[in-house]
Amino acid sequence: MLVRRCAIPLLSTLGLLAGLLAPVAGADARRTPAECAAALDCTAADINLLTMAERLEFVRAMESGPAAGLHAPDRWRNIEGVITFFRDRRLGAPGSWVSYVDAGIVEGIERGVAIALGRGTDEFGNLGSARWASYLTRLAAGAFTTRSAHDQAWSEAEQASTDHGVALAEAHGQVATPVEQRFFQFSEVYRWTLRNRPVVLDLLLVYGGLIHPELARLRVPFYDWFTDVSESAPSYHGCELAYGFAQLHPVAGVTGVAGLFLAYVEDLFDEYLAGHAH
Template structure:
């Protein structure tokens, strides 16, 4: 009996001492979760994390603006649809690098800390938020460039975490999917300034998108990234029928957005 009690006590002590995986709400409150903590989250928890970051601490820095990371939400929604992003996978580590960069950028911009956790995206996200707050990113071209540069740095850090720190390589499909995301960020960085003459400023108020490019690259909208990720992944798998259906779904979503903007209620 004494030996059984000792064994039970040892098990309870081990459970108490074991580090718990950080939850989304805890990370939003403390802004101190690392990429390793985020890797331990489920995709559903990461969605909650991003939404709470935008609604809470990011809004402390830039009040009155639409959420800045809805397109990241769209990608996470896609991961949930396809069962991707489990802890310890290449997708998970890369995504954790992105979300860590966002979190640390908010902490820097809010003045909570000066620690980037070694994530090169963090100071770029901080600069993005403070410039947005100060009215320096009112045009779409300059806004999208700043956003893309911050996500690019965070994403590349996530790739380093996956491949060089944890030794997890992308599958051929994941690598092709990643190249689609690279093209998306390149498009954001290279948006012609002349298009800003046709597009409302980035800020509170009317956010109507006038062209497919405006709609597809709107970081405050999760639908284009959600539908576009499905299309990109099926193309990466060389799934022609699936890609065709995804293409139709993507443009149906765009048509619905146009109808909502331009047709009378």
């Protein structure tokens, strides 16, 4: 009887310990970058849990894997540059405003690839998904005969997924800090620049000489460098510049997207010249 009485609390204790030591339910539900790139079904909630280093791995795995079959092995190198900047500056921790916005962008790309490949039609509620799918389908078919047409479609897809990311952050009660909001304006300038090639080239022709003696002459190669989605360096350097400006707030009083673009141009052009001999 004594043995039996002792065995009951002992078994209860062992059961309690087993429960504490057992894996927590859902602890292994966190998806890895490789799993997300292979399945193309990670939600923005899944992506929000990834670090920026892991998101960089995820985007690169999509480019070298499933997206390569759509002639898109390098279509998000500029986004790689932005994510690399976030990683290096330790920005965008899971659950933050930056994290949710970025998760919306990456989710839109992921689902766009999946839809374009015929691997389902679920957009995950992300308006960027269908636009990315359309962009990729046209890209694979060789439908973009001009740089302007390509950049327009790319920027519209990224804009839609970015807007979804902003809404996602707001839905989770996250609000951009003043610095983050000013930094975000730079990304809006970038997408506007992609969509308005003739306007931007005209601006550089008219104002370029006032900003730098070589800018008007080199406006086309500079513009093509800055808006090249297959390069990570321009976006990374652009982020460095924009974040520095956002912290110091030197663009106060500048109005309109065109005005913001011109406020950044001098430093961006210096970055361009540093890597290009003319």
